Amino acid sequence: MRNTIRYGALVAAGALALAACSSAPEDEPDSTATGTETETEAPVEDVDYMACMVSDAGGFDDASFNESAYEGLTRAEEELGIQIAEAESTAESDYGPNLEAQVAAGCDLIITVGFLLGDATAEAAAANPDVNFAIVDFGYEEPIENVKPLFFETDEAAFLAGYAAAGTSSTGTISTFGGINIPTVSIFMDGFLAGANYYNEETGGDVTVLGWDGTDGSFTGDFDNQTNGQNTAQGFLDQGADIVMPVAGPVGLGAAQAVQSAGDAWLIGVDSDWTQSAPDYADVVLTSVLKNIGNSVFDTIEASITEFSNEPYVGTLENEGVGIADFPEGIVPEDVAGALDGLREGIISGEIEPSTAG
Known part of the structure; x- marks a missing residue:
């Protein structure tokens, strides 16, 4: 029931049942060496199939969910032998025209990236019933026959990050x-708060979380203005926070600038491992809340080549659709890091609620 309730919060009451959800894909194994000779992979045969993608306004180089989704698309091109095409949006007004262009290009599957493309995707799917669609981070109260939702229970992973942040903070204030x-x-923000609250309950701590109270909090109003992110993060740092988790696409890069300039604070990335996707700030990344969007995109494309299904994919800790990245060595206290495996199992079993909603 816990997962069903949280999933319903994203798609409205009575939405798609989680019992029908797909499992998270496993990474493809690397080629292996036998003796002193390295096995050579056979060339990938071309497949008569085109998968396409439309970004939201953050673009494909956002060091976040658009970029992760695009990596899944290009991986499909390389490993499955399909054709791909993409359309990068710079504003909400681009969504409809970009979708129309992808339909006109003859795409077999069009993947749209982000909650903000929900309406445009539904309209395109209704106008083009013979074209299949998938959408990252959005679902519909009434399932659409030719649209597959890709969801992620990111509060589960953010809970672990919040617990670790609370146990690592030297000021007792995180944000x-x-x-x-x-x-x-x-x-994300709710899971982060829930994890910090759990740390306080279990250890008798008194860590304060700025920016989200379980109902409302701090938002810049956009996903692309890095100055807004820098100013918001600086406001938290000025209040004593020494760990900041921005959930804002490229806006988060502005927060990373503020954290790095402070010299005594840490950043928690989201969606991808920011030590890899934002290497200029790797020295201040405590961890990242991972949403394995690339794998879900690849898996959806691979399955759809044979048969399309509109059953939703939901990434969880259990199926490794979400998780957290490694910590820098020696920064997170051993007892805090050591507690995370037990917390993970508690979330999977349902013994621990990873949100403040209960």
Whole structure:
């Protein structure tokens, strides 16, 4: 029931049942060496199939969910032998025209990236019933026959990050903020708060979380203005926070600038491992709340080549659709890091609620 309730918060009451959800894909194994000779992979045969993608306004180089999704698309091109095409949006007004262009290009599957493309995707799917679609981070109260939702229970992973942040902070104040107050953003913030609260309950701590109170919090109002992110993060740092988790796409890069300039604070990335996707700030990344969007995109494309299904994919800790990245060595106290495995199992079993909603 816990997962069903949280999933329903994203798609409205009576939405798709989680019992039908797909399992998270496993990474493909690397080629292996036998003796002194390295096996050579056979060339990938071309497949008569085109998968396409439309970004939201953050673009494909956002060091966040658009970029992760695009990596899944290009991996499909390389490993499955398909054709791909993409359309990068710079504003909400681009969504409809970009979708129309992809339909006109003859795409077999069009993947849209982000909650903000929900309406445009539904309209395109209704107008083109013979074209299949998938959408990252959005679902519909009434399932659409030719649209597959890709969801992630990111509060589960953010709970672990919040617990670790609370146990690592030297000031006793940590913080988070979002780009726009939509469920796919606030779910990170809520899990982060729940994890910090749990740390306080279990250890007798008194760590304060700035930026989200379980109902409302700090949002910049956009996903692209890095100055807004820098100013918001600086406001938290000025209040004594020494750990900041921005959930705001490229806006988070502005927060990273503020954290790095402070010299005594840490950043928690989201969606991808920021030590890899934002290497200029790797020295201040405590961890990242991972949403394995690339794998879900690849898996959806691979399955759809044979048969399309609109059953939703939901990434969880249990199926490794979400998780957290490694900590820098020696920064997170051993007892705090050591507690995370037990917390993970508690979340999977349902013994621990990873949100403040209960």
